[in-house]
Amino acid sequence: MKRIVSAAAALLLAAGAAGCGRKNGYVDFTVPEQGDSTLQPVDTIYMENNYTGIAPTKEKVLNTLSSEDGLCRIDVMESYFDVTLDYTAGSYYDVGAAYGRTIQKAFPEYGELCEPYIYQNIKEAFSDLEGDYTPIENRMKAFYSKLDKEYRDELDGFTDGIKGESEGFREDGILSRDEAMLMQFVPDALRGTACSVLTADGEVTATGERITCRVLEWMLGSDNQICSCHAVVHMKNGDKSFVSVTPLGFMTILTAVNDDGLMLGELDVGSKKMVEYTCEDRKSYTYGMRYALEHCTTAKEAAEYLAENASQYPYCVNVLATDSKEAYVAELCVTEEDGATVIRDSSTELTDGVEWDDPHYLCAVNSFAAKGNSDMLTNDEGNIVRWNRYNELFGGQRGLTIDRFKELMTCEKTDNYLVRMRGEGMVHMVIADYSTGRLQAILTGEDGVEPSPEFIDLGSWK
CATH class of the missing domain: 3.60.60.10 (Penicillin V Acylase; Chain A)
Incomplete structure (x- = not known):
């Protein structure tokens, strides 16, 4: 679509040209090439998707992994992980640890995949750290220290269960305890x-x-x-139960609904x-x-x-x-x-x-x-x-x-x-x-x- 000069604008231009002494107006003038317009008609924004009478797909369970103590079960679905954590049968620490261990069985590549994602979030928020992750560590510790005790216990268990053979913040493809901890505070610390x-x-x-x-x-x-580790996490804890839609291993809330x-x-x-x-x-x-x-x-x-x-x-x-x-x-x-x-x-x-x-x-x-x-x-x-x-x-x-x-x-x-x-x-x-x-x-x-x-x-x- 070429840019079009309106009739009113053309008249004003012609009048201006005549006033400057140009006798022939725009008779000999060639409109220069201006390229295609980026404007789009409103009706090109929308498309038709038909879901009438089409029920949402119920995916099949491809595999089931459970912790030895039964506190965590992960059903591996076709496009997500269906996780059940049972707080009625163990402590918050034990449930967190069971979750970390079971993730490693259900998704062995988890740490290798998740660690680079954490650092991409860090670099998006901080462009000038130059290998010094002290500011990130301070944020993580500040939020952790203010958590209720049961949440701290749960995170201690999870990080002990999921951590690899790496320490601190080191971009080495191995998920450390500190990196797994920071993962829980990405929305608070990195936004x-x-x-x-x-x-x-x-x-x-x-x-x-x-x-x-x-x-x-x-x-x-x-x-x-992040698209390879979608999870639906069922937190089973009596009248404190809820379902969270979140990346695997995240115990903070992005989207969730409780039993009520x-x-x-x-x-x-x-x-x-x-x-x-x-x-x-x-x-x-x-x-x-x-x-x-x-x-x-x-x-x-x-x-x-x-x-x-x-x-x-x-x-x-x-x-x-x-x-x-x-x-x-x-x-x-x-x-x-x-x-x-x-x-x-x-x-x-x-x-x-x-x-x-x-x-x-x-x-x-x-x-x-x-x-x-x-x-x-x-x-x-x-x-x-x-x-x-x-x-x-x-x-x-x-x-x-x-x-x-x-x-x-x-x-x-x-x-x-x-x-x-x-x-x-x-x-x-x-x-x-x-x-x-x-x-x-x-x-x-x-x-x-x-x-x-x-x-x-x-x-x-x-």
Whole structure:
């Protein structure tokens, strides 16, 4: 498509030329070659994916590995690892150790694959360490020291169980105890997530029950390593039980649902005011989410718990909290420079310049949206395009089936730079269907994000 000079602009140019004394106007003028336009018609952004009547795939168990004490079982599926950790039959240390040992049996290449991924995250966050990993070690120790004792015991067990014959931080292809420990604090210490969430209440769904979707975008690794170790981890611990969708070996929370249907997902925000990052006397927000999953039964209760602790976290984040009846986004402000912590729902007044048309849907991206909080929506292309696209696609939808929901979530073309909802760094898209009490997901494979992906049945969250 060539650039076209409008008629009005042409007249102005002609008038200007005549005023400069050019008698023949543009009779002898040749428009120079300007190349193809990068503009694309709106209708080229979307594609059709049909999921009508197509149930999510139930994968086969290829192999099963268990720890000698029975505290960990890993079913090796076709595209993920289904992990069960039994806290009712052993201590937190014992369960962590069993998990580490069983990973080595189920996925012998785990350390060789995971260690380079950790260093790629480190180098993304710190470009000038020059082999001195003391700042990283200090962050890791700061977060570890603030954990509840059972979580520290669990990590001690896991790192003892998974570690290879290497010490400290040494980029040698062998996963050391310290490197395995840091892995648990990547979101807190190194950051780097770009996510979005959307939830529809029962007033607009065909079943009358909520549908919640969470998209996790993260560094996939130079060889898409993280895509070879998707895991669904069942933490069995009585009334503290939950299911976590996460990379294998990660015990912090990215996307998880507990037995009561409380679903949590975090979205990095950071500081609009460039508040200096600090981890001194700060707590891990991802372990804060885990505590909420283990001790709260409703979305409101979990959001309130996280809000009460917001000032103790290292930086600003959004946390989606939904259950079958309610949905909130906890906008967790660390300092007053970025605003005040708000538990946002569909009635919350939004920041100037941001619109949301349908109160039956709640959305979040990597920015606060409540009026008065720091604004990384209106001036951030990636955030505002995603926000507006969700608004455009879902606003006004009624009688929404789970199949149609999936079609809308995957309707962006993936072969152009305009894609926002399923960017090239998408790790997973997890959908909680409250009418069935089950999770289904797109798990990005080692070949990257697919235009027409398969949804996989991840089972019940109970």
